[in-house]
Amino acid sequence: DAKTTQPTSMDCAEGRAANLPCNHSTISGNEYVYWYRQIHSQGPQYIIHGLKNNETNEMASLIITEDRKSSTLILPHATLRDTAVYYCIASPPYSGAGSYQLTFGKGTKLSVIP
Amino acid sequence: KAGVTQTPRYLIKTRGQQVTLSCSPISGHRSVSWYQQTPGQGLQFLFEYFSETQRNKGNFPGRFSGRQFSNSRSEMNVSTLELGDSALYLCASSLEGTELPFDTQYFGPGTRLTVL
Numbered sequence: 001d002a003k004t005t006q007p008t009s010m011d012c013a014e015g016r017a018a019n020l021p022c023n024h025s026t027i028s029g030n031e032y033v034y035w036y037r038q039i040h041s042q043g044p045q046y047i048i049h050g051l052k053n054n055e056t057n058e059m060a061s062l063i064i065t066e067d068r069k070s071s072t073l074i075l076p077h078a079t080l081r082d083t084a085v086y087y088c089i090a091s092p093p094y095s096g097a098g099s100y101q102l103t104f105g106k107g108t109k110l111s112v113i114p
Numbered sequence: 115k116a117g118v119t120q121t122p123r124y125l126i127k128t129r130g131q132q133v134t135l136s137c138s139p140i141s142g143h144r145s146v147s148w149y150q151q152t153p154g155q156g157l158q159f160l161f162e163y164f165s166e167t168q169r170n171k172g173n174f175p176g177r178f179s180g181r182q183f184s185n186s187r188s189e190m191n192v193s194t195l196e197l198g199d200s201a202l203y204l205c206a207s208s209l210e211g212t213e214l215p216f217d218t219q220y221f222g223p224g225t226r227l228t229v230l
Contacts, residue, residue, distance in 0.1 A: 034218065041226070044206075102206075
């Protein structure tokens with residue numbers, strides 16, 4: 001899995017957009033970018049994934065640069081419940097041919113401020 | 115659809131004892147993985163099971179073991195507990211289907227193990 005680099009912590013005002021950056025300069029062509037988050041003492045929660053194109057779902061948007069060396073997770077209207085550690089992971093997609101193992105880094109601790 | 119469930123949620127043991135943790139995957143999911151999370155080491159992969167077979171293993175000692183049943187439910191066992199085994203143990207399931215273009219893992223709430 002490609003190594004990812006994220007800021008240790010970030011603050012965001014409630015109601016504003018939270019933009020969480022991730023650097024994955026060594027990502028290979030078949031690796032997806034996944035984002036998970038972990039609210040204190042709970043299991044990680046899947047947010048979104050992407051390969052090349054920007055993606056959006058009900059939780060967030062994912063912007064991947066054209067060279068795929070970095071990405072940004074956007075929470076459009078952050079709430080206090082979005083306070084969590086956010087993990088960016090670069091990993092090959094499940095192929096059906098073998099096992100599946102996610103490698104988590106330290107992540108970014110996002111604090112949403114009232 | 116119900117999520118991944120883990121039991122018990124909290125457990126206190128003493129050094130030298132053994133412990134068994136249980137995980138029920140999302141209905142229809144066939145792959146179950148286990149992770150250990152500590153403040154110092156973060157989230158670390160323990161092992162993954164599919165079709166009752168261990169398919170992948172992380173870098174943990176043999177005291178850590180697991181198994182999977184025919185209904186995909188999984189258990190992990192830690193023998194001869196050490197203080198350093200105190201952690202949040204997380205189970206994750208994935209669908210595991212060769213026809214899928216994409217799959218990911220869905221995590222349970224974890225079991226908080228404290229070793230005294």
